[in-house]
Amino acid sequence: MILKLKRAPGIYLVGFMGCGKSTVGARLADEIGWRFLDxxxxxxxxxxxxIVSIFEEQGEQAFRQIESExxxxxxxxxxxGRATVAALGxxxxxxxxNRERLEDSGVTIWIDCPFERICSRIANEHHRPLAKDPIRFRELxxxxxxxxxxxxxxxxxxxNDPTEAVQSILALRLLG
Structure with missing residues (x-):
């Protein structure tokens, strides 16, 4: 196991909305016997x-403060010592x-997914406030x-097979 994970057993999955962090994270946690947290x-x-209500009622700045806490x-x-695989927003x-705090307390893994696949995954979802404007969504x-x-x-x-992403993460040999 790498030293960072001995000190603070946190694997933090980062990436754009719809890239599969929650699905991959839950499967990864199950595979390694850690808890999963979205x-x-x-x-x-x-x-x-x-999240949509928080954005609408309080704005993005307030949401980001809540998220940082x-x-x-x-x-x-x-x-x-609570070993956790976490999917971050x-x-x-x-x-x-946030990045600096996370990097000091575990391992961060970017799940890089092509924009076109993300768009196809979230096409029918309405709970993503930052995805409403297609031009702004691409810029983001x-x-x-x-x-x-x-x-x-x-x-x-x-x-669309999360097992492939889990296997890629396991191939990093983070746990030994």
Whole structure:
């Protein structure tokens, strides 16, 4: 196991919305015997409202603050030894301060998925407030790639079979 994971057993999956972080993360956690946490779901449970509602009622800035606090809480759990594979929201890693905190407390893995596949995956979803404007959505994808590229590892995932992404992550030999 790499030293970072001995100190704080956290594997943080980052990438654009619709890239498969939650699906891949749940399968990866099951494979290695760790708990899985979807950060957006945790935020919705704690706030007792949807991400869309938070965006609409409080704005993106307020949501990002809530998200940063949830990341801090997650990091504390990993330092206490709670081994976790976490799927982060698409903007979490790009928000100032979050990346540095995450990198100091576990391993970050960018799931890089082509834009066209992401679009096909989320075409019928209505719970993604930043995907409503197709031009802005494409710009956001391109802009965030720079932040995602700072992750510890990158796997390319151009498939609808999450097993392929899990196998790519396991091939990194993070756990020994």
């Amino acid at each position: 950060l957006d779901h945790r935020i919705e449970e704690e706030q007792q409202k949807s 949830a990341i801090q809480h997650l990091i504390k759990e990993t330092y206490r 698409g903007g979490a890693f790009a928000w100032p301060g 994808y391109e802009t965030r790639r720079e932040a995602y590229a700072k992750a510890d590892y990158k796997i390319e995932f151009d498939s």
